[in-house]
Amino acid sequence: MPEEKPQKSSLRVADLPQNRETRFRLTPDDAQRQRIAEDLGILSLRKLIFDGxxxxxxxxxxxxxxxxxxxAEQSCVVTLEPVVTRIDQEVMRNFIAEMPADPEEEAEMPEDDSREQLGPEIDLIRVMTEALAxxxxxxxRRDDAALENAAFSAPGVTPMTDAEAKPFAGLAQLRDKLGKGE
Structure with missing residues (x-):
């Protein structure tokens, strides 16, 4: 059986050929996927492939x-039960050698968010994790999850309803009260 080459997690820019593309394929093992899941605050990553x-x-x-x-498996925001999400998308990044940056000048958000400053290496794990995040x-949210009304208050106090919490609910009551007095 041929020996499997270790996956490169970063590409050294000085070693990249100018005249052809350099292919990569990252398939993190169980331990790596668990670390990434912990970093992202999700339950688990059953599968993760970054190919390009x-x-x-x-x-x-x-x-x-x-x-x-x-x-990916995350907790439902309503029930906290596991929700499985399948992600399949294209990722594109443009690494620019010289990006104008004046720290004294107020910076606006660039229209092209695929542009990044080129360093000595292209960190494939970072790009993959960022794209996943x-x-x-x-x-x-689970398809069958439903929000129910919940009322919380101190013992012996009537809980506030959604209608009472609206900013103009008190004015509407005052108007109605004044309207009846006329």
Whole structure:
């Protein structure tokens, strides 16, 4: 059986060929997936694949194009029961050698959020984890989960209803009361 090559978790820019793309495929093992799940605050990652390539863009810039596939398990925001989400999306990053940055100048959010400053290495694990974090649902919810009304108050005190909590509910009551007095 041929020996499996260890997966590269980062690519050294100086070693990347200018005239062809460099392929990569990350498939983290159980322990790595568990660490990533803990870092992201989710229950588990059953599957995680990051498959793509890096190629030169001009003389100094590089473009990463990959496919992120994952099966993630998060807690439902209503019931706290596990919710499984399947993620399958394209990831693209443009690593720019010289990005203008003046720390004294007020910076605006760039329109192209795929641009990043190029360093000596392209950290594939970081790009994969960041893409996964952005792809996960912010509020995972089971299809059958329903919000019910809950009323909380001190013993012997009538709980406030949603209608009473509205900012103009008191004014409406006052208007009605004044209208009856006329």
């Amino acid at each position: 390539h890096v190629r030169a863009q001009g003389r100094n810039d590089w473009q990463l194009v990959a496919r992120l596939g994952a099966t 952005l792809a996960l649902p912010d509020y995972p």
